[in-house]
Amino acid sequence: MENNRRPESMARITTKELADAFIAEQVAEVRAQVGDKKVLLALSGGVDSSVVAALLVKAIGKQLICVHVNHGLMRKNESENVIEVFKNGLDANLIYIDATDRFLNLLAGVADPEKKRKIIGKEFIEVFADEARKLEGVSFLAQGTIYPDILESFKQAEGKQAVKSHHNVGGLPEDLAEKFELVEPLKLLYKDEVRVVGRALGLPAEMVDRQPFPGPGLGVRCTGAITRDRLHALREADAILREEFDKCGLAKKVWQFFVVVPDLKSVGVKDEGRYEGWPAIIRAVNTKDAMTATIEEIPYYVLHTITNRILTEVEGINRVLYDITPKPTGTIEWE
Numbered sequence: 001m002e003n004n005r006r007p008e009s010m011a012r013i014t015t016k017e018l019a020d021a022f023i024a025e026q027v028a029e030v031r032a033q034v035g036d037k038k039v040l041l042a043l044s045g046g047v048d049s050s051v052v053a054a055l056l057v058k059a060i061g062k063q064l065i066c067v068h069v070n071h072g073l074m075r076k077n078e079s080e081n082v083i084e085v086f087k088n089g090l091d092a093n094l095i096y097i098d099a100t101d102r103f104l105n106l107l108a109g110v111a112d113p114e115k116k117r118k119i120i121g122k123e124f125i126e127v128f129a130d131e132a133r134k135l136e137g138v139s140f141l142a143q144g145t146i147y148p149d150i151l152e153s154f155k156q157a158e159g160k161q162a163v164k165s166h167h168n169v170g171g172l173p174e175d176l177a178e179k180f181e182l183v184e185p186l187k188l189l190y191k192d193e194v195r196v197v198g199r200a201l202g203l204p205a206e207m208v209d210r211q212p213f214p215g216p217g218l219g220v221r222c223t224g225a226i227t228r229d230r231l232h233a234l235r236e237a238d239a240i241l242r243e244e245f246d247k248c249g250l251a252k253k254v255w256q257f258f259v260v261v262p263d264l265k266s267v268g269v270k271d272e273g274r275y276e277g278w279p280a281i282i283r284a285v286n287t288k289d290a291m292t293a294t295i296e297e298i299p300y301y302v303l304h305t306i307t308n309r310i311l312t313e314v315e316g317i318n319r320v321l322y323d324i325t326p327k328p329t330g331t332i333e334w335e
């Protein structure tokens with residue numbers, strides 16, 4: 001565990017030059033560690049796994065096998081972007097698994113948020129493990145562990161209460177956990193350093209500067225029992241919010257922003273007829289550590305544009321609401 005401690009002498013990676021030096025060092029280390037063996041990586045498209053993937057492609061090319069599992073709860077075009085950047089852009093070895101039906105069938109009728117989280121987490125590991133068992137000659141598992149994850153596990157080892165459990169091979173079924181040695185090239189870096197390294201590796205800004213996105217994805221924003229039609233409406237409304245935030249510059253300023261579509265219908269009117277629909281709820285929050293959060297004051301003209309677009313472009317939505325609840329008392333996510 002001690003080689004997981006960040007040395008006090010280690011300079012904070014803040015510039016391209018420092019990032020290039022770190023990359024060169026890690027490339028050499030990874031090559032020495034894995035030799036000519038194959039390495040497996042679950043590539044979600046989040047910042048950490050994307051930076052690990054780009055670093056390992058540079059170090060070992062096609063010896064890296066990336067597996068991208070689409071659980072059907074991704075934002076609009078998210079999986080397509082992962083394929084575009086890694087398969088088409090970096091020529092990475094990428095296996096794409098569309099597991100939408102597996103997840104949505106298991107989630108059908110499940111309204112309890114914690115049950116939903118457990119189903120999504122467990123199924124994710126199962127889909128990944130199924131794929132890992134099919135592959136031959138893989139000896140290593142790469143992970144996007146970063147220093148805050150390591151600090152969290154130190155705290156747990158000291159018996160302090162965990163805020164978040166460290167996602168490591170402990171989650172994998174025993175036959176696989178035993179089989180793999182870990183490759184964790186980012187384990188001594190803080191998040192801001194991971195972003196600097198990602199930029200130095202040439203990853204697109206949208207990927208490196210991404211806002212946090214929860215593991216259960218849109219599943220915790222499509223409250224109650226998920227249905228395909230409401231999930232579709234949520235995905236489309238969320239894409240409009242992101243597009244408009246990009247246009248007016250808020251995307252670069254706001255820590256996390258998204259749409260929630262709750263399992264609730266109200267009466268509305270459209271084309272002179274009764275139009276029952278769901279509300280699209282806009283959330284835009286700022287925070288340092290996600291423990292508390294304040295609300296971003298979205299200018300009225302931006303709210304107006306977003307509202308008009310959602311109401312005219314998204315089937316099934318008949319109202320747009322703006323959630324101005326800080327944390328506490330609201331959590332950032334609705335579930």
Ligand code: XMP
Pocket residue numbers: 117212213214215216220256290327330331332333334335
């Ligand atoms: P809350 O809703 O607790 O969210 O105020 C704090 C931060 O954590 C994210 N979040 C999650 N991330 N799995 C994750 O990986 C989860 O189940 C989960 N729930 C919340 C949330 O998006 C926010 O950034």
